[in-house]
Every structure is written in C-alpha cells, then in structure tokens.
Amino acid sequence: MVSLIEVPVLNQKYWAKIPEVDADGIMLDLEDSATPENKAIVRERIVQALDDVAYFGGRRIIVRCNNLNSPWGVEDLMALGGISADFVISYPKVESADELDEIVRILEAAGHKHPLHVMIETGRALLEIERIAAHPAVVGLHFGYVDFAADIGSKPFDSNGGLSAVSNGYARSRIAVTAAAYGLFATGGSLIPDYKDLDKVRDLVQSWSNLGFTACIAVSPTHLPIINEVMRPTEAEVTQARAVCVAYDAAVYNGDPAAVLHGRVITHPDYRVAKLLLDRVTTG
Secondary structure, rough: OOOEEOOOOHHHHOOOOHOOOOOOOOEEEEOOOOOHHHHHHHHHHHHHHHHOHHHOOOOEEEEEEOOOOOOOOOHHHHHOOOOOOEEEEEEHHHHHHHHHHHHHHHHHOOOOOOOOEEEEEOOOOOOOOHHHHOOOOOEEEOOHHHHHHHOOOOOOOOOOOOOHHHHHHHHHHHHHHHHHHHHOOEEOOOOOOOOHHHHHHHHHHHHHHHHHHHHEOOOOOOHHHHHHHHHHOOOOHHHHHHHHHHHHHHHHOOOOOOOEOOOOOHHHHHHHHHHHHHEEEEEE
C-alpha cells in the first residue's frame, strides 16, 4: 500500500467514486472532516459501510477515530470494536503507550481488536515514539505535521509554500527511522497551502519517499497519480532488486568471495536495500 485517500462519508459525490478511485487504501474519517454536530451521523454511516466491505474493492480500509480526550473518542472505539470486518483504526494525537493499552481494552470489551495506525502530532508523542511504536497493536505511524506545528509552536510550511525542512526535518526523520526499525508502515500527507500546484505536491511526495516513508495520504484525487508514481517502485527497480538478491544469495550459497552482477560487486548493504524494497512490494 502506497496511496490512500480520505473520503468524507456524507458527501455522496465522493462516496460514489470509491469503486473507481486509483488508491490502494481508503480512509474514512470521524475526526477532522466530521463537524461536532455530525459526529454521530458520520459514525453510524461508517458502521453501515463496514457491513459491506466488498464496496471498497479489496482496498485497505482505515478508519480515523477521535482521540480519547475528546467527547467522541470512547464511543468511536466502542462502535468500531463491535465490527468484525478487517480494517485498521487510525488514532490521532497519540501520546503514550498507556493510552494505546486503554484503546485495546475498549476494543476488546466491544468484541474485536483492530490494528492501529497512530498519528504522531504532538511533541510528547515524538518523545515517546519508541514505546508507542513497540506496542503490539501498532502497525503504522503517521506524521501529522500541521497539528504537530500547532502543538510545539513551529511553522509547518516554508516561504515557498512547501513543507519546512527546518521545523519538520527532525520529526520526519525520527518517525521514518522508528517505523523501519519496528517493521511498521509510515505515512505522510500531500497537504500544502497551494495543493493545486502539482509540481509542489510532487516535491513533497518525493521527500516522503526519500526519507523512507512507505505511503502517502492524498488530500485530493488529483494527487493520487503522483503518489502512485513516486512512492511505488518501478517495474525496472523491482527487477533489479530481484537480480541483486538472486546474485547475492547464490554467492553466499556457493561460498564465493564476492557477489557480482553485471560486472559490479554487490555489497551486503546493496542486498539489504534490495530485499527491503521487495519486502515492501510483497507486503503492500
């Protein structure tokens, strides 16, 4: 999975496009896109939608709930825990492993545990990230850079309207490294002020890929082709990675002093990079 798109469930125009949208995953949102007066209605609509997962065409389903400190978080989790369908819960503004324990308790009491994709959006979460990532329920991390900036008082975007490397560099790198260390998927987002400037969007998506993030959440359907192109390895890259792994494994098996492919020595780091690429393609 490299591309996701957030779909407002009460907007029939966007909801009707789910079967044809070119995304690997669909995010249903109970948090930012649901106004306080619509929270209960949105929750009911999502529960109904998860009764018919065939509508999503085999795509990964992620449901973003509200934080436990909000008036809606517990009810969201109780409703989602009552559903047996296969989906991931995206949990915003996580701050501790103890908080994750409470989430799991609520889900278990409701009937069904679901894996968690947790959003690193506060300074405390970044300080606690290793304990959060090590939690057995967690399968993915996300960097919510706008909320993170609001929490610590930084500016998320630079003077050119791109994501600021100064204020976000440390957090983005730490999240990517932690996700890789714990075998989690890691998502960024395509939101920038000038989201219609697709060249700027491409630069942002490329930066997620360069850092080691494995997927990106699109704020607009127009961003999906860029995300799919940039974040997904090309056929040539996959073919080369397979060749590297075959040559290296053969050299080790034969006891050769070095693995060579097309006249170039393959080092162990080369092999590890190739294997990681193939692993990510396989697991999706």
